[in-house]
Amino acid sequence: MKITGLKSQISNGFTIVELLVVISIISILCALLFPVLGKAKEKARKSACLGNLRQLGVSVIVYAGNNADYLPMAVRVGADPDDPKSIRNMLEVQSGKVFECPADSEKNYEGETFFDRYGSSYEWNAWLSGRRIDRSEIGILNLQICVPMMGDANNYHGKSGRNYVYSDGSVKESLEISIE
Numbered sequence: 001m002k003i004t005g006l007k008s009q010i011s012n013g014f015t016i017v018e019l020l021v022v023i024s025i026i027s028i029l030c031a032l033l034f035p036v037l038g039k040a041k042e043k044a045r046k047s048a049c050l051g052n053l054r055q056l057g058v059s060v061i062v063y064a065g066n067n068a069d070y071l072p073m074a075v076r077v078g079a080d081p082d083d084p085k086s087i088r089n090m091l092e093v094q095s096g097k098v099f100e101c102p103a104d105s106e107k108n109y110e111g112e113t114f115f116d117r118y119g120s121s122y123e124w125n126a127w128l129s130g131r132r133i134d135r136s137e138i139g140i141l142n143l144q145i146c147v148p149m150m151g152d153a154n155n156y157h158g159k160s161g162r163n164y165v166y167s168d169g170s171v172k173e174s175l176e177i178s179i180e
Helices: 016-066 114-118
Strands: 123-124 137-140 143-146 151-154 177-178
Touching: 016 123, 114 137
Parallel strands: none
Antiparallel strands: 123 151, 137 143, 143 177
């Protein structure tokens, strides 16, 4: 016996409620994921900045090696990108982009970023200008202070702090003080 007249009522699509539930779940996941992606992006910028400073540190060490172990006589920040007293114009580097911190994006200097205005996102420690590279530390009693040669000109990395390069070529995310 065959029953006729009954139609199968299998739906081929989603109901509006099911669609709304899926959309809300996706939006919640996105809301959780975006802050994590933002932090990862900032961490990547800070790492690229550390890499730039490492390359600049090597360039300064090479400069000193070619000049009887004396550091360059440079100003803290040049007056503009073409300033001959700027550290940017004293070091031999493959690309001038090494002087630009990826996080240097705020246009606080007459509509320009720090890099655009001065040719470098980093500042030279003018106190070390003309000194021997082996005298870049300060010793007071039992306190040995390693003085950075260069560092971020501004706090580009927010809560992560500034980056610094030292005369031994090391790059740190903070100032370094050691007691001996």
